[in-house]
Amino acid sequence: ETGVTQTPRHLVMGMTNKKSLKCEQHLGHNAMYWYKQSAKKPLELMFVYNFKEQTENNSVPSRFSPECPNSSHLFLHLHTLQPEDSALYLCASSLFVTSGASNEQFFGPGTRLTVL
Amino acid sequence: DQQVKQNSPSLSVQEGRISILNCDYTNSMFDYFLWYKKYPAEGPTFLISISSIKDKNEDGRFTVFLNKSAKHLSLHIVPSQPGDSAVYFCAATILTQDDKIIFGKGTRLHILP
Numbered sequence: 001e002t003g004v005t006q007t008p009r010h011l012v013m014g015m016t017n018k019k020s021l022k023c024e025q026h027l028g029h030n031a032m033y034w035y036k037q038s039a040k041k042p043l044e045l046m047f048v049y050n051f052k053e054q055t056e057n058n059s060v061p062s063r064f065s066p067e068c069p070n071s072s073h074l075f076l077h078l079h080t081l082q083p084e085d086s087a088l089y090l091c092a093s094s095l096f097v098t099s100g101a102s103n104e105q106f107f108g109p110g111t112r113l114t115v116l
Numbered sequence: 117d118q119q120v121k122q123n124s125p126s127l128s129v130q131e132g133r134i135s136i137l138n139c140d141y142t143n144s145m146f147d148y149f150l151w152y153k154k155y156p157a158e159g160p161t162f163l164i165s166i167s168s169i170k171d172k173n174e175d176g177r178f179t180v181f182l183n184k185s186a187k188h189l190s191l192h193i194v195p196s197q198p199g200d201s202a203v204y205f206c207a208a209t210i211l212t213q214d215d216k217i218i219f220g221k222g223t224r225l226h227i228l229p
Binding site: 004006009041042043045090091092104105106107108109110 | 118120150152157158159160161162165205207217218219220221222
């Protein structure tokens with residue numbers, strides 16, 4: 001399988017549940033990202049990982065907990081979410097965090113999350 | 117404060133005609149701009165980019181124009197095809213600082229038969 005994959009594609013959870021989103025990239029990239037896309041709002045960067053180290057946390061609430069065990073995998077652990085957290089969560093990867101000539105990021109298909 | 121603005125939520129263009137998608141930005145430090153295309157149920161796909169040292173970049177049917185003094189860029193698609201119907205995101209970044217890419221809200225393009 002090539003590119004960036006995300007599972008699950010759809011997730012419905014209650015506010016007391018604990019769930020995890022998974023992202024995997026098969027591109028040999030070293031940087032991975034979590035984005036949130038809410039209705040009628042711009043894409044929001046949540047976390048950046050460079051060589052498995054978190055380099056950016058964009059003021060994300062602690063109920064979102066990322067984990068990057070290696071350069072190919074990125075998780076987003078969810079607990080005690082709120083209904084306003086319902087959104088499309090996109091994972092992306094790029095060769096390096098500061099790639100010089102271009103900053104092309106490759107996106108996964110996203111996980112559509114609904115919090116009841 | 118929105119640093120990258122796409123003021124048209126949607127645009128309809130006849131097949132075969134030119135589609136022009138506009139984008140404005142407020143941060144004069146941005147030096148690299150990207151356009152992404154997104155189909156329903158898929159993640160955004162990189163389309164074309166332009167560095168601030170250029171004012172035009174062309175790739176097949178897609179051309180991006182940059183007007184630094186006006187802090188404005190546009191994506192031209194000519195001729196427009198049915199498969200171009202998608203949401204187009206404008207994005208900007210500062211290459212020399214970090215990899216944070218700031219996205220606009222997107223413009224939904226409908227290509228009419």
